[in-house]
Amino acid sequence: MIEGLVLLLVFQLLGNVAEMYFHLPVPGSVLGMFLLLVALIANDRLASWVRPISLVLISYLAVLFVPAGVGIMLHIDRLKNEALPIGVSLVVSNSFTSTISNLTITL
Numbered sequence: 349m350i351e352g353l354v355l356l357l358v359f360q361l362l363g364n365v366a367e368m369y370f371h372l373p374v375p376g377s378v379l380g381m382f383l384l385l386v387a388l389i390a391n392d393r394l395a396s397w398v399r400p401i402s403l404v405l406i407s408y409l410a411v412l413f414v415p416a417g418v419g420i421m422l423h424i425d426r427l428k429n430e431a432l433p434i435g436v437s438l439v440v441s442n443s444f445t446s447t448i449s450n451l452t453i454t455l
Contacts, residue, residue, distance in 0.1 A: 352401035355394065359384040 363380025366372065372379065388394050405412070420427065427434065 349400045349404075351397040352399070355397055356384070356401065359387070 360377055360380040362383055363378065364376030366379050366383075367374065367376035384398075388398070
């Protein structure tokens, strides 16, 4: 379980470093998850290290949404200012996803 936790933290650190170094508009934690996904696809053994800690973290998933809620509250003014683009992107992406999903089902 310790190996998995260390692995998760290393990939989060790698994502944060990549975000800061390359000045990317994507959060470092998301980059870290993507890098972890690539590593898990490339090496099956890593999954056996990550699985135990991931099952524990999933059981506390509701608590992990608290920082996201705090982040939203900290940036509420920005969300108000950019409500139209956010709303349009949500509607367009949702309709695109629905269309693709319907096409996949009919195939």
